[in-house]
Amino acid sequence: MFRKLKLSQISLYYNSYSTRVALDASLKESFESKQFKPRKHPGTTRVKIASIPPDIQKAIKIILEDNKAKALQEDSLKLNNYLRSRLLPPEDGDIDLKAQKIYDKIEKKTFEKVNTAAAELTPDQLEKYNQKVKSKVFNILKTNVYRWGNISYDKATSLQYLMVRAAPEYAILVRILDEIDKKYPDYKPRSFFDFGSGVGTGTWAVNTYWKGDIFEYFCVDTSVHMNDLARLILCHGKDNIEMPLRGFFQRQFLPASSDMKYSIVLSAFSLFEMPNMKSRLETIQKLWSKTEDYLIIVEQGTNAGFKIVNEAREFVLNLSKGKNNGYAFSPCPNDNVCPRYLEQETPCNFLMKYESLQYPSKAEIHADVFSYVILKKGERPSDDPQWPRIVRAPIVRSGHTICRLCTAQGDLKEIIFSKGKYDQATYRCARSSNWGDVLPVK
Structure with a gap:
């Protein structure tokens, strides 16, 4: 028997034979x-493989041992599994629509069971x-609607997060920032804004490339305990020494109004906390x-x-044209709708x-598997080769x-x-x- 193919699968099958590419002539x-x-x-x-810098590792070890972690x-480990399996909080309209569908289905079955129509029943x-x-609908919704809640990072939970998420998050951020450094080796960011800064992985990652160039680090995290941990790690795990980074600031909330712009703005593993x-x-x-240059999500x-x-x-990418123009710097070689999501409803992710x-x-x-986008301010350069990105293991x-x-x-x-x-x-x-990887072909 032949397996039925979706239209997108047939298209890919055809493309594999009909499309021919060649190495970029400039290379x-x-x-x-x-x-x-x-x-x-x-x-x-x-x-290819990243590990937390030795001085940061040493500070983390001191902190974890001091806190008998x-x-x-x-x-x-339970926290890590929960973070990996989180779903988006349901929107109000989604819950109402789901409830109505369940209600209609149960109502029909209920009245079919008593073999009568609603109009034939007495008011009682x-x-x-x-x-x-309604009782059945409520019970079904209790088990079928995702119970979202933002995580309260107290001291114990912050230490747990440090133990299981610091290493993969640092590695992922170094891998992402390397794309900027590789394409523009002379680029020197002057400031860094980290939204949802957590234990400080963003700061460690930007310092891997531009430690001597950044004059201001602005880190925002609602958890006081996360902020304390991030500062303690940068101070080598000791309370009694001066912050070694110049221009390092921490806040619990986004500034209400400020015209200050930052070379690199980062939001890493933070937007799940939004309701x-x-x-x-x-x-x-x-x-x-x-954002002055790059926004990374x-x-x-x-x-x-x-x-x-x-x-x-x-x-x-759909903001009105003007001074806030931008384009997809990475991983997308285009600014169109994501073809993976449009055609196959599968995530564009990387290992x-x-x-x-x-x-x-x-x-x-x-x-660890992650999804990301780097958005760059301005217009896409006319000489951008826009080489295709490999979106699954060859x-x-x-x-x-x-x-x-x-x-x-x-296209895919x-x-x-x-x-x-x-x-x-x-x-x-x-x-x-x-x-x-991107493949240098046309």
């Missing part, structure tokens, strides 16, 4: 002169059956207004996490390997490699790179690429 001489090698072509990700290990009987239906889409988009608008690579990233991307904390046991290599077989690409035209294309149809440089570039 031809660089490959011929061996300046670039296929396994390290210009689109490869430089950060080994006793929190089991709870920290009708009230009795209506109450019965609805309206509050999320209001926050994005404020963050974009504070990062969330878990789940369906829910990607929806948050995608709604922020769509909101910014990052990281070394876990050396506490309470030895460090191990793990991986399938490597004997004699050919299959790459799923998101293109500059806003599945290309089969075979030895017989492609030159050696193009074939080997495709074969050496990984999920998340």
Whole structure:
């Protein structure tokens, strides 16, 4: 029997044979002169595995040992599992619509069961059956509607978060920021704004690239305990020393009004704490207004996490044209509607390997999945190559490699790179690429 294919699957199947690509002509001489090698072509990700810097690791270990955090290990794993499985808070309209559908279905079954119509019942009987239906609807909603709640980060919960989320979040942020540093090695941000700064992973990550260039760090987190932890880590785990970073500020809330702009604005794993889409988009608008160069949004690579990233991307890219113009710097090679979400309703996400904390046991290599977007102020440069992004792990077989690409035209294309149809440089570039790399082809 033949498996039925969706239209999008048929399109990809056709595209894999009908679409032909070639190595970007501007790179031809660089490959011929061996300046670039296929396994390290210009689109490869430089950060393969990341680990927290030794001085930060040492400070974290001191803090965890001082707080006897080994006793929190089991709870920290539960917190990590909860964070990975979180769903978006239901919107008011969604709950009402779901309740109405359940009500209609149960009402129909109830009156069919008594083999009569509502019009034939006495007022008392009708009230009795209506109450019965409402009770059933309420019980079903209790078990079927997601019980969202923002997390209160007290001291214990903040320590648990540090234990399980610091390492993967730092690795993911270093991987994302490396794209800016790689494309513009002379870029020197002067200020950094971190919304939902938590234990300070954003500060550690920007300091990996631009520690000597940033003159102001503005960190916002509603949890006093998170802010205390972040400051203590930067002070090497000791209370009695001066903050080593110049221009380091912490606040619990976004400033009510300020014309101050920051070179890089970050919101990493923070927007799940917003109670609805309206509050999320209001926050994005404020963050974009504070952005001078780059706004970075990062969330878990789940369906829910990607929806948050995608709604922020769509909101910014659809703002009225004017001084707040921007474009998708990464991972998207275009500003169109995300084809993965539009065609397949699956998240655009990526994998990052990281070394876990050396506490309470030895460090191990793990991986985390994340979704992100970097939005850049201004117009897309006319010389931007807009190379396609590999959005799933390539399938490597004997004699050919299959790459799923998101293109500059806003399409998903599945290309089969075979030895017989492609030159050696193009074939080997495709074969050496990984999920998340861009492929330098046209």
